[in-house]
Amino acid sequence: MEKLLIVDDSQEIRKQLKWGLAKDYKVILAESVDEALVLFAQHQPAVVTLDLGLPPDIDGATEGLRCLEEILKQQPATKVIVLSGNEDHANALAAVGMGAYDFYHKPINLDELKIILSRAYHVAGLEEENRRLQTETRKEEGGYGGIFGHCPAMQKVFATIKKVASIDIPVLILGESGTGKEIVAQAIHNRGLRQEARFVAINCGAIPENLLESELFGHEKGAFTGAQNRVQGKVEFADQGTLFLDEIGEMPPLLQVKMLRFLQDKLVQRVGGREDIPVDVRVVAATNIDIHDAMKKGDFREDLYYRLGVITIELPPLRERGDDIELLANVFLRRFSQELSIKARGFSAASLKWIKEYDWPGNVRELENKVKRAIVMADTPIIEPWDLGFEERELSDLSDEATVATEDTEMLGGLELSGLSLKDARYQVDHLLLQRALEECQGNVQQTAEYLSVSRPTLYDLLKKHGLHGS
Numbered sequence: 001m002e003k004l005l006i007v008d009d010s011q012e013i014r015k016q017l018k019w020g021l022a023k024d025y026k027v028i029l030a031e032s033v034d035e036a037l038v039l040f041a042q043h044q045p046a047v048v049t050l051d052l053g054l055p056p057d058i059d060g061a062t063e064g065l066r067c068l069e070e071i072l073k074q075q076p077a078t079k080v081i082v083l084s085g086n087e088d089h090a091n092a093l094a095a096v097g098m099g100a101y102d103f104y105h106k107p108i109n110l111d112e113l114k115i116i117l118s119r120a121y122h123v124a125g126l127e128e129e130n131r132r133l134q135t136e137t138r139k140e141e142g143g144y145g146g147i148f149g150h151c152p153a154m155q156k157v158f159a160t161i162k163k164v165a166s167i168d169i170p171v172l173i174l175g176e177s178g179t180g181k182e183i184v185a186q187a188i189h190n191r192g193l194r195q196e197a198r199f200v201a202i203n204c205g206a207i208p209e210n211l212l213e214s215e216l217f218g219h220e221k222g223a224f225t226g227a228q229n230r231v232q233g234k235v236e237f238a239d240q241g242t243l244f245l246d247e248i249g250e251m252p253p254l255l256q257v258k259m260l261r262f263l264q265d266k267l268v269q270r271v272g273g274r275e276d277i278p279v280d281v282r283v284v285a286a287t288n289i290d291i292h293d294a295m296k297k298g299d300f301r302e303d304l305y306y307r308l309g310v311i312t313i314e315l316p317p318l319r320e321r322g323d324d325i326e327l328l329a330n331v332f333l334r335r336f337s338q339e340l341s342i343k344a345r346g347f348s349a350a351s352l353k354w355i356k357e358y359d360w361p362g363n364v365r366e367l368e369n370k371v372k373r374a375i376v377m378a379d380t381p382i383i384e385p386w387d388l389g390f391e392e393r394e395l396s397d398l399s400d401e402a403t404v405a406t407e408d409t410e411m412l413g414g415l416e417l418s419g420l421s422l423k424d425a426r427y428q429v430d431h432l433l434l435q436r437a438l439e440e441c442q443g444n445v446q447q448t449a450e451y452l453s454v455s456r457p458t459l460y461d462l463l464k465k466h467g468l469h470g471s
């Protein structure tokens with residue numbers, strides 16, 4: 001049963017209301033502001049009826065308005081219904097101005113008051129539900145540190161991040177290119193003990209072997225031609241923070257040995273230097289190659305693997321994430337439409353079919369790029385498959401809908417449509433139809449619009465797009 005706080009200094013009214021409302025509500029009675037505020041804090045009722053003339057100011061409204069103010073300060077969503085005398089209309093209005101939900105003039109008619117009360121509870125309930133949904137959406141909006149995923153494999157990833165973040169052990173992240181290895185590494189850092197210090201990423205596969213050592217460990221002045229100054233390496237730069245070694249599977253054998261030594265001793269020696277510099281970093285590594293295969297072939301050292309992969313996190317490819325693909329597509333749609341200030345409302349059914357069925361070799365990064373491109377390319381707020389930039393080869397397999405469209409249109413004017421993308425084919429057909437309708441109606445715009453069953457402004461837009469003119 002809902003709780004209702006009744007604040008009234010008149011014993012008679014308190015009695016009348018309790019008698020009349022106790023069947024529907026759990027009635028709590030207060031006769032002064034202080035008592036009301038204590039009971040309000042204790043019970044947190046969604047609705048309060050409040051007499052404005054409370055002691056010591058029973059003929060004025062100062063105490064009633066103070067009570068209203070305090071209640072709304074404690075809980076702004078409370079629906080306060082002010083009960084006042086007929087002559088006190090101005091104060092009742094002032095109360096509404098301060099945030100009261102409604103007012104009701106005494107003498108009280110219980111049936112009327114019951115209607116007002118039930119409406120107040122209804123509104124309070126709706127608002128509460130709305131707040132709950134908004135909080136949920138906001139949580140969803142943030143994903144897990146910006147990483148979205150509902151599928152069991154991603155839930156397992158989140159659970160592991162949670163467990164390992166605050167423990168200083170190495171983590172190895174495995175997953176195809178674009179599956180989110182770097183954002184997972186960043187999430188581990190952001191939730192860990194070193195979050196105040198730096199997160200330093202280095203892509204071991206993108207730097208030529210001869211430069212990688214100095215990138216990682218730094219060099220002394222004169223260490224090699226062109227080394228004009230002493231330079232700190234990424235490992236040293238990450239001191240106290242997290243070092244993210246991306247594409248560790250690509251690390252050349254010699255550097256694997258040096259990295260292993262660093263992991264064991266926590267000391268770095270700059271290229272051309274003799275000094276051992278102590279560095280305290282958390283290491284998170286990632287690779288998109290089959291690391292077990294690389295070990296079998298002798299390309300990756302087993303001892304380094306065991307140092308780095310105390311904990312491993314496997315990121316599933318996008319094609320194995322089920323409904324997450326649609327979730328991610330919508331996340332990117334909202335994100336980029338906001339960032340680029342372009343209105344994009346959603347995906348057409350055909351687009352969603354494509355999004356779900358496509359193989360996604362480039363994983364989340366590819367999906368992200370395709371959605372971004374689509375928002376820029378789309379002519380309407382609804383994204384169509386061709387906006388997503390699927391290849392013609394892929395589009396030729398498109399749904400029956402597209403094939404039918406092409407067959408129908410081929411009958412229209414012997415247009416050569418084969419080999420055209422759906423978008424181009426539609427353009428050609430529109431062009432032909434516009435030309436014919438104009439001819440048929442001798443260029444009369446009004447008649448042409450009627451002939452094609454479009455409005456005049458739409459026809460003008462179409463003519464402009466196709467470089468055609470009425471007479």
Ligand SMILES: Nc1ncnc2c1ncn2[C@@H]1O[C@H](COP(=O)(O)OP(=O)(O)OP(=O)(O)O)[C@@H](O)[C@H]1O
Pocket residue numbers: 143146147148149175176177178179180181182183184246288328364365368
């Ligand atoms: N689950 C996810 N939710 C939201 N965005 C994601 C998710 N996974 C990846 N992304 C986004 O996809 C892009 C690629 O992610 P990231 O760079 O972390 O992948 P990666 O596996 O490290 O790629 P690579 O192997 O090429 O280094 C980034 O823009 C990232 O924000």
